[in-house]
Amino acid sequence: MWPSRSRTETVICTACGDQFTRSMAREYDKYGDRWDRKDKTFEYLCKPCHSDLCHHPRTDLEAILVEIGAGDTDEETFLSAYLETVEKRYGRLEEES
Ligand SMILES: [Zn+2]
Structure with missing residues (x-):
């Protein structure tokens, strides 16, 4: 028997505050650099907020x-x-x- 381990890590959307599972989230790096992962913690956005962000007209x-x-x-x-x-x-x- 495998030790039971929670696979459903939940995160909070930075924009709307909703909680959802990690696999549903989009990583958001406030520095705009998602490739350098060293010593960083990412914030998360849910998919609707993430698409809002990307398509926001500037x-x-x-x-x-x-x-x-x-x-x-x-x-x-x-x-x-x-x-x-x-x-x-x-x-x-x-x-x-
Ligand atoms: Zn959201």
């Missing part, structure tokens, strides 16, 4: 940064241009009072 943000010349302006100019552009596209950030 093109808009990058387009905005390019548009306002991020890196070519000083910080103050950049920040006000950024806020102005975001407000024009998405409306004001503040809640209406």
Whole structure:
């Protein structure tokens, strides 16, 4: 008889907090390097959260940064241009009072 050993290791999804079995999880390395495994502990994401993460649209943000010349302006100019552009596209950030 084999010693009974739990094969169903469970992990917690970093994004939604759900618990699920290790085999259902996707490893998530906050440093973006899943190949260097030395001295590291991985965080885990469930499949739905993992696909959310991968398909999250970021093109808009990058387009905005390019548009306002991020890196070519000083910080103050950049920040006000950024806020102005975001407000024009998405409306004001503040809640209406
Ligand atoms: Zn999740």
